[in-house]
Amino acid sequence: MTEHRDRARAANIFDVARLAGVSHQTVSRVMNDLPNVRPATRLKVEEAVKQLGYAPSPAARAMVTRRSRIVGVITTGAADYGPASTALHFNEAAQEARYSVLMVSILTATRGGVRDAIDSLLRQNVEAIVLISNSRSILDAVYEIEIGAPLITVDSSAPAGRDAVSIDQYNGARQAVRHLIELGHREIAHISGPLDSPDAQERLRGWRFELAQHSLVAREPHLGDWTAQSGYEIGRSADASSESTAYFVANDQMALGLIHALTDRGRRVPEDVSVVGFDDIPESGHYRPPLTTVRQDFAALGHLTMSKLLKSLTDTELHREDHIPAVLIVRESTAEIESVRDSKFRRA
Incomplete structure (x- = not known):
């Protein structure tokens, strides 16, 4: 009892x-x-x-009875391209819906710091809160808090029943790996983002699954930190596999560093090694060579977040995660493996 x-x-x-x-x-x-x-x-x-x-x-x-036409947005971590673009387009969508936005940015996020940010926003009578964070531990900590106002998260692996939006990281990764397999590559390495990142986890999961679907080995991934410098250091390191004929890299910045390192080591992209990134940042089409990558529509994600928020203020049914598809953009950093090219040449 x-x-x-x-x-x-x-x-x-x-x-x-x-x-x-x-x-x-x-x-x-x-x-x-x-x-x-x-x-x-x-x-x-x-x-x-x-x-x-x-x-x-x-x-x-x-809290639930307040109607201020103000929403709060909390962002955590560095101002990376994806989260910053999502927040920018969310602000645009909020203005179109005649809502004001209060922004709180936390560079080094802790549970206590995010809790304080939520309390601060609630004291300013926000109707709902949006959390844009690429940290699994921070997202999970916020899910445990009784906020008293609708919470929308940008979370590619949200628990069931949460109001969450995301771009489909998992299937985007599978598209990238499938593209390399179709070009004849069988040794496809992966450079992942930080493992506390839901997006990095989903891209890693997609890479492993697509390789398994084709009975290919997923060797130990290389761990990066989203920066071009980490991609460069991985590409220059002695344990970077010389057997790999292709790399699926978890973001475009790390792919830039990797291409730099491979070039320094005398390996040509894409003649010797193919590289696929993720994000399609504005500069990726101007890399040397222009980067094959997976495009994320951050404008659509920002507007979807606001749409989800408006629904959360009126809907009474159990909510779920909403995905936007990711799209493979093929440029010049990927090519058929040399043995496939030679075979086609001999047949011709």
Whole structure:
């Protein structure tokens, strides 16, 4: 009995949402007796609240009733191209919807720092919060917080039931690797981003899966940090596999550093080694050679984030992650492996 009471006292809004099979925003609406909740849904929530003995905090109860037409955006980490572009286009979409945006940027994110940023935004009466972070640990920490306002995350591997948006990193990676396989490459190395990054994890997962689909070996990936310097150092290192005829690199900046290093070592791109990047930053078409890469539509992602936010303010159903497809852009940094070219030449 004591154990049951302890669990009940510890219950939070997400426990209720999971038990009732609805979003945490719906639980907030029921607890604050707001409209636009189906009777059957309201009953499920009330039963879950009773079963768990949930009692919302006064701040959480008050927050859901505020209508300020202000939204908060928290970004973490360095101002990399993808997150910065997503935030920029989100701001554009918010202005089109006649919402004001309060921005908080945290260079070195900690759980406490992000919690403080959320509290600061809530004190300024934001209607919802958007978190743009490429840190799995920070995203997971925020998911554990009872915010009392809709939370939208840019998260390519969000837990079920979260309001999240992303570009399809996994299938983008598979496209890149499949392209190299179709060119005849069988030793395809990978330079990954930081392993705390959901995007890096999904690109790594896609690389491994596509190789497995073609019965190819996924050797130990090289770990980069998104910078061109890390790509260069990996390309120059003694343990960079000389057997690899192709590299799938987790972003364009690291691909730039890799191409620089390969050139310094006397290996030609794409004649000796093919390279595929990820992002399609504006400069990638001007690399030497122009870079084959996976394009992410950050403008569409920013607008999708705002669309998701607006829906979260009114919808009562359990939410899910929404993906935007990634698109392979073939340029001049990839070519058929020499043995395939020679075979075609002999047949001709």
